[in-house]
Amino acid sequence: MAQIINGKEVSASVKASVAKETAQLKDEKGIKVGLAVVIVGDNPASRVYVNNKKKACEEVGFQSFEYALDESTTQEQLLDLVDVLNRDTRVNGILVQLPLPKHIDETAVINAISPDKDVDAFHPVNVGKIMIGNYSFLPCTPAGVMELIASTGVEIAGKNCVVIGRSNIVGKPMSMLLLHKSGTITICHSKTQNLKEVCANADILVAAVGRPNFVTADMVKEGAVVIDVGINRLENGKLCGDVDFESVEKKAGYITPVPGGVGPMTISMLMKNTLTAAKQQVGLE
Ligand code: GUN
Numbered sequence: 100m101a102q103i104i105n106g107k108e109v110s111a112s113v114k115a116s117v118a119k120e121t122a123q124l125k126d127e128k129g130i131k132v133g134l135a136v137v138i139v140g141d142n143p144a145s146r147v148y149v150n151n152k153k154k155a156c157e158e159v160g161f162q163s164f165e166y167a168l169d170e171s172t173t174q175e176q177l178l179d180l181v182d183v184l185n186r187d188t189r190v191n192g193i194l195v196q197l198p199l200p201k202h203i204d205e206t207a208v209i210n211a212i213s214p215d216k217d218v219d220a221f222h223p224v225n226v227g228k229i230m231i232g233n234y235s236f237l238p239c240t241p242a243g244v245m246e247l248i249a250s251t252g253v254e255i256a257g258k259n260c261v262v263i264g265r266s267n268i269v270g271k272p273m274s275m276l277l278l279h280k281s282g283t284i285t286i287c288h289s290k291t292q293n294l295k296e297v298c299a300n301a302d303i304l305v306a307a308v309g310r311p312n313f314v315t316a317d318m319v320k321e322g323a324v325v326i327d328v329g330i331n332r333l334e335n336g337k338l339c340g341d342v343d344f345e346s347v348e349k350k351a352g353y354i355t356p357v358p359g360g361v362g363p364m365t366i367s368m369l370m371k372n373t374l375t376a377a378k379q380q381v382g383l384e
Contacts, residue, residue, distance in 0.1 A: 100349060101347070101348045101349075101350070101351040101352055101353055101354040102251070102352065102353050102354075102357045103348075103353075103354060103355075103356055104247050104250060104251060104326075104353050104356075105231065105359070106243075106247060106355060106356075106359050106360040106361060106362065106363045106364050107359050107363050108308060109246055109247055109250050109363075109364060109367075110243075110363035110364050110366070110367040111363075111367075113246065113364070113367040113368065113370070114155065114159055114367045114370060115149025116373055117159045117370045118158065118159040118160055119284055120374060121124050121157060121159055121160040121161065121374060122160055123245045124374075124377070124378070124383075125160070128381075128383075130377065130381055131161075131162055131189070132160070132161045132162070132191055132362050132373060132374055132377040133161060133162040133163070133189045133190050133191050133192075133193065133373075133377075134152070134156055134161050134162075134163050134164070134175060134190070134191065134192045134193075134218070134369075134370075135163075135164040135165075135166065135184045135187075135190045135192070135193045135194070136149055136152050136153065136163065136164070136165050136166070136194050136196065137144065137165075137166040137168065137177070137180065137184075137193070137194070137195045137196065138165070138166070138167050138168065138196045139168045139169075139170065139172050139177065139195075139196075139199055139200055140168075140169070140170035140199075140200050144197075145196045145197075146154055148196060149165065149167075149196055149240070150367060151366055152194070152369065153165060155366045155367070155369070155370055158369070159370050159374075161370070161373060162189065164189070164190060166180060166208065166353075168180075168336060169266065170200055171188075171243050172200075172203075173202075173203075174203045174204060174207065174208070176201070177199075177203060177208055178207070178208065178211050179209045181193065181195070182211070182282075183324060184216070185211075185212070185213040185216060186269070188380075190216065190372035191216065191373055191376045191377035191380055192216050192217075192218035192369075192372065192376045192377075193212050193213070193216045193217065193218070193248060194218055194219055194369065195209070195212065196210055203242040209221045209222055210222065210223065212377055214375065215379065215380060216376055216380075217236065217375065218236055218239075218369055218372040218373050218376055219236075219238065219239065219369075219372075220234070220236040220237055220239075220272070220372070221238070221267075221268070226267070226272070229272055229275050229276075230275060232275075232279050235375055235376075235379060235384075236267060236372045236375065237272070237368065237372070238269075238378070239364075239365045239366070239368040239369045239372065240268065240269050240273075240307075240328060240361060240364070240365045240368075241269060241272045241273040242276070242364075242368040243274050243361055243367070243368045244273060244276075244326050244328065244361060244364070245276050245277075245280075245281040245339055246364060246368070247326060247355060247360070247361065247364060248303060248324060249325065251352075251353045253302075253303070253324050253352075253353070255280035255281065255282045255303065256280060256281035256282065256384075257281060257282070257283065258283065258302040258303055259282075259283050259285070259300050259301050259302050259303070260277045260280050260283065260284050260285070260301065260302070260304075260305070261283035261284075261285045261287060261288045261297060261298050261300070261301035261303070261304050261305070262274050262277070262284065262285070262286050262287065262305045262307065263288075263294075263298065263304070263305070263306045263307060263308050263313075263314070263321065263341070264286075264287075264288065264305075264306070264307035264308050264309070264328070265286055265288045266307065269307040270286060270288075270307050271286075271384075273305055273307065273328075277303070277305075282303065285297055286302075295317060295318050296341070298314065298318040298319065299318055299319065299320055300316070300320065301319075301320060301323055302320065302323055302324065302332065303323065303324045304318075304320075304323055304324070304325050304326070304328070305326045305328060305330060306325070306327050306328060306340070306341035306342050307328035307329065307341065308327070308329060308341045309329060309331065309341065310329070310331070310341060311329070311331040311333060311339045311340075311341070312339060312340075312342070312343040313329070313340070313341045313342070313343075314327075314341055314342040314343060314347060315343045315346055315347070316343070316346035316347050316349065318351045319325075319347050319350050319351055320350075321350055321352075322351070322352035323350075323351050323353075324351070324352060324353045324354075325342055325347055325351040325353065325354045325355070326354050326355050326358055326360070326361065327340035327341055327344075327354070327356075327357050327361065328340075328341065328344040328361050329341030329342070329352045329357065330357060330358070330362060336359050338357055339357060340355075340356075340357030340360070342354070342357075344356065344357070348382055
């Protein structure tokens with residue numbers, strides 16, 4: 100029976116250390132940390148994420164600046180706002196919630212955010228830095244996964260690590276972070292042959308597919324660390340991951356639940372990145 104990795108607990112400890120440092124910055128140097136979150140339109144899932152980010156800012160003592168823009172906002176108006184936020188010294192980090200409405204080019208918006216304030220680490224400058232292993236910000240979800248793996252005490256060096264999914268937000272940067280820790284990495288995707296065999300060889304398996312219960316027990320090695328990045332909403336309204344928890348739990352060594360695994364980590368890593376951005380902007384790091 101696998102040990103459950105408690106994302107809420109690990110996330111709370113990351114937030115506690117961010118809160119402590121934030122209070123010190125304020126008391127000792129008079130520096131306040133600020134995060135701007137921009138949401139365009141009224142996608143309900145995005146609304147939930149943005150509210151959670153605002154709540155986390157309050158918990159760690161950041162100022163949060165929220166810009167809720169109408170669905171009809173033009174790309175030019177959004178780029179103008181990003182420009183204003185890039186120059187606003189109260190704002191250390193900028194997050195534009197994705198997805199954006201169809202008429203707005205996401206790449207153009209991401210590219211307009213100052214790399215120094217890009218706390219999502221989506222800007223090509225930050226993506227490039229991750230590739231060469233010289234980074235200030237790590238993309239929040241993969242960074243959260245690394246913290247969860249670290250919490251198990253399982254060494255990554257030399258292990259077979261399999262990442263299912265090749266997105267720019269999760270799969271690709273996830274693979275790089277595991278590689279920086281000297282794992283042997285396989286990235287699987289929709290065209291991968293013998294997926295079951297490849298996964299069953301993984302000491303560390305990260306599922307970021309976006310398909311409910313995609314990873315079944317026959318795809319998992321006995322004792323493996325299984326990290327579930329998926330958040331899928333079933334027809335009955337329940338949340339479910341990419342891993343068939345019930346069967347995989349019996350075989351894995353460690354497993355993350357959904358909810359309560361990777362989800363809480365993404366936000367705490369965003370808080371960590373924003374603190375790092377603030378320190379860098381005043382020359383402290
Ligand atoms: N939409 C879903 N996940 C994310 C994220 O990590 N950052 C942003 N900006 N938008 C998202």
